[in-house]
Amino acid sequence: MSAQDSLYRRLLVWLLLPLLGLGALMLFQAYLGARDTADRAFDRLLEASSLAIAEQVKWQDESLWLDLAPAALEMLATDAEERVFYALYNAQGEFITGNANLPGLSASDEQSLYYDNVTWNGQHLRVGVREARLEDWSQRERFEVRVAHTREGRERLTQDLFQGSLVRVAIMALLAACTLVLTIRFALSPLTRLRRAIRERDPRTLAPLELDLPRELAELRETLNELLARMRRVRANQERFIGDASHQLRTPLAGLSARAELALRQENPSLWRDALKAMQATSASTARLAVQLLSMTRLNNPETSPELVPLDLNQVARTATLGALGACHRDGIDLGVEAPEEETLIHGVSWQLEECLVNLIDNARRYGARRITVRVLTEPPTLEVEDDGPGIPAELRLMVLRPFFRGSDTGEGSGLGLAIVDSIARAHHARLTLHDASDGHGLRVSMRFTGDRS
Amino acid sequence: MMLRLLLALSVMLGLELSPLHAAQAAQLLHYPAQQGTVDNSQLDISGAVDTPLIAPVLEDFHRLNPDIALTYRNLTTLEVYRTFIDGNENPQSDVVMSSAMPWQYQLANNGYARPLELDNAERWPTWARWRQELFGITFEPVVIVYRKALADHYGKINSHAELLSLLEREREALRGRVVTYDPARSGAGYTYAVEEARLSPRYWELVAALGGVEADLVGTTQEMLDGLAEGRYLIGYNLLGSYAHGFAEEHPELEIVIPSDYALVMQRLAFLPRSADNPEAARRFFDYLLSEHGQRVISEQTPLGAVHPALEGPGSASALRAQLGEALRPIRLGPGLLATLDKLKREALLARWNREFHRPSTPADTPLSEETAP
Numbered sequence: 001m002s003a004q005d006s007l008y009r010r011l012l013v014w015l016l017l018p019l020l021g022l023g024a025l026m027l028f029q030a031y032l033g034a035r036d037t038a039d040r041a042f043d044r045l046l047e048a049s050s051l052a053i054a055e056q057v058k059w060q061d062e063s064l065w066l067d068l069a070p071a072a073l074e075m076l077a078t079d080a081e082e083r084v085f086y087a088l089y090n091a092q093g094e095f096i097t098g099n100a101n102l103p104g105l106s107a108s109d110e111q112s113l114y115y116d117n118v119t120w121n122g123q124h125l126r127v128g129v130r131e132a133r134l135e136d137w138s139q140r141e142r143f144e145v146r147v148a149h150t151r152e153g154r155e156r157l158t159q160d161l162f163q164g165s166l167v168r169v170a171i172m173a174l175l176a177a178c179t180l181v182l183t184i185r186f187a188l189s190p191l192t193r194l195r196r197a198i199r200e201r202d203p204r205t206l207a208p209l210e211l212d213l214p215r216e217l218a219e220l221r222e223t224l225n226e227l228l229a230r231m232r233r234v235r236a237n238q239e240r241f242i243g244d245a246s247h248q249l250r251t252p253l254a255g256l257s258a259r260a261e262l263a264l265r266q267e268n269p270s271l272w273r274d275a276l277k278a279m280q281a282t283s284a285s286t287a288r289l290a291v292q293l294l295s296m297t298r299l300n301n302p303e304t305s306p307e308l309v310p311l312d313l314n315q316v317a318r319t320a321t322l323g324a325l326g327a328c329h330r331d332g333i334d335l336g337v338e339a340p341e342e343e344t345l346i347h348g349v350s351w352q353l354e355e356c357l358v359n360l361i362d363n364a365r366r367y368g369a370r371r372i373t374v375r376v377l378t379e380p381p382t383l384e385v386e387d388d389g390p391g392i393p394a395e396l397r398l399m400v401l402r403p404f405f406r407g408s409d410t411g412e413g414s415g416l417g418l419a420i421v422d423s424i425a426r427a428h429h430a431r432l433t434l435h436d437a438s439d440g441h442g443l444r445v446s447m448r449f450t451g452d453r454s
Numbered sequence: 455m456m457l458r459l460l461l462a463l464s465v466m467l468g469l470e471l472s473p474l475h476a477a478q479a480a481q482l483l484h485y486p487a488q489q490g491t492v493d494n495s496q497l498d499i500s501g502a503v504d505t506p507l508i509a510p511v512l513e514d515f516h517r518l519n520p521d522i523a524l525t526y527r528n529l530t531t532l533e534v535y536r537t538f539i540d541g542n543e544n545p546q547s548d549v550v551m552s553s554a555m556p557w558q559y560q561l562a563n564n565g566y567a568r569p570l571e572l573d574n575a576e577r578w579p580t581w582a583r584w585r586q587e588l589f590g591i592t593f594e595p596v597v598i599v600y601r602k603a604l605a606d607h608y609g610k611i612n613s614h615a616e617l618l619s620l621l622e623r624e625r626e627a628l629r630g631r632v633v634t635y636d637p638a639r640s641g642a643g644y645t646y647a648v649e650e651a652r653l654s655p656r657y658w659e660l661v662a663a664l665g666g667v668e669a670d671l672v673g674t675t676q677e678m679l680d681g682l683a684e685g686r687y688l689i690g691y692n693l694l695g696s697y698a699h700g701f702a703e704e705h706p707e708l709e710i711v712i713p714s715d716y717a718l719v720m721q722r723l724a725f726l727p728r729s730a731d732n733p734e735a736a737r738r739f740f741d742y743l744l745s746e747h748g749q750r751v752i753s754e755q756t757p758l759g760a761v762h763p764a765l766e767g768p769g770s771a772s773a774l775r776a777q778l779g780e781a782l783r784p785i786r787l788g789p790g791l792l793a794t795l796d797k798l799k800r801e802a803l804l805a806r807w808n809r810e811f812h813r814p815s816t817p818a819d820t821p822l823s824e825e826t827a828p
Contacts, residue, residue: 067798070648076789081584086792097797099792
């Protein structure tokens, strides 16, 4: 879109162009009309003249006879001093008298009088031909009177009439253009108000816009307000998340501080050692928490979503399981993979999906599962983690996806595991659902890659 | 082609177009270009104007334009027409002047004339021009000439009405002593007959009266003037005033009357042909001819009568108008002239003319109104 582009200009151009075309059409029409009118007016002269001549045609000495009245010719010439021609022809088409061998015209319809423009000896003539017959007692001889004059008078009248139309059309065009400009200005004024209202806002406020606008712009205002409302919610979420995260980090840090202080009052190095061990464990879990917070933030940032590439879910499941195998083995948990033989291809980011599985396995382990199964289904591509732990009551299954929500106060989880899983599922346009395990005891988390919309 | 047709027609009918005797035509005037002038150019004028009449104008033009070698050929109107139409004259005419108004008009109407585009031409009175192509350059009333002795017997003749009344009253006395144009032989006479018949139906009474006195019918003004001077005729009707004036100055026994009820006015029409070899020189000639100066020469040094509205002295159209007012009827320069050339029209008019001329004499008991022609 060029810098010159503007709604105002667009409207003006697209309204003025057709207007211009229309004006040109009107002028063309006016010219044709003017010429037609002039021809009609001047054809009356041809009509009158040919009639005056025809009335003088008599039968005498076995031949057509004409006593031509000078006035019959003089009426053919106007102020424009046209050149004048006339001729009389008999029924056989023989020239009887006249000052020019005027060309005949092909008869039109039943009319006894017809006109046409002809070029004769290099002159542009309007010819009128009158077919008539003698009205004598016995003689009904047919004859033809042809009269013609040059077009100066017609052209002058056409010019005059056309100039009149020209002035009228020009005035109309001017009025139309003025009206158009004013109308467009008026119609676009709410847009200016909207712009001004937005510009004058405090940049930190997300309060809805309150402004009276026409319907089309009201829709835009509503859309803007909806966007603002979403932004308010997002900001509230972010603020809560930051609050929660600070709180989560403060507790272990306070614990560390207290433990260190306690240990410092002791003199026994073995107690120091215990304290240090405890502090190491706490700081490790705090570090993990920090890592999770970081990945959570990164996942929620729409600006840095990595590109989705084709990958095999089976591979993801095996890798994740392999990684978690050691920890589970230490705790005596039975961890297994169920995957089809053929590849299950989707578009995704493998490390995110692996993280997802690791989180789910970890969760199940922490909440006391004895048996964990990672499963890959093909139709549609689905990742499932099923355990035989305590499960989650149906009414809490949505709540647990929120950060820092914990199903119970026991356990040592950060409360971010499922939230991260949820975020990854969103990033993959996958559908995350929580179910009872297939034997009714435990939890089955299912991530269905419904459509490859990436 | 049309013109040839007309030409053939006029030859066939034996129409003598010039009011002058043929023997006086075909004269040549030549004014060589002055030595030492640059850009010598030619100018060839064909005209049906007697050389003594046109000479002062040509001399004056030549004095003002010494670089132009000027040749004037005096021809009869028919010759003017014929040489022009045939197109095989050598050299081609650059200016064509003739008193045969219908023929000149016909040529211009058919597009043989070139528009002038001169300021003087733009200002020329509209009644004396057609488009910018055909210009009436003189103003010559058609007059009645009679011997002064006649007035002593029968009183003066001042109008057509008085002439008519005299002819009817003194039929026996005037038998064979009146002369006029034969419309069948003379183009000018025929043109006047058409115009007069158009002006008033009473013209036919006059024709009948002329027939009643067995008027002599001749072909040229000169014949009439000669007859009047010799005393063979007492009254001449419809003479060309420009010729009569010069003649009357040498023959004081003749009286010239411009009729006060109506007087036809003939104009010599000039145009610049498209085929002209020297259109630029011709344009200069027209510029001179239509200028106040050129017209003053015409009015003061020739009997032709000047048209230019700025001239008011004797021999100008304005002076004649002041004297005769509405009675002057210049032959209208318009398409009506074409009707004059119509073959059937001519036959019809001549038939009527002969019928009226040879009408069995009726006693002059019709009361004459003093009212002039319409």
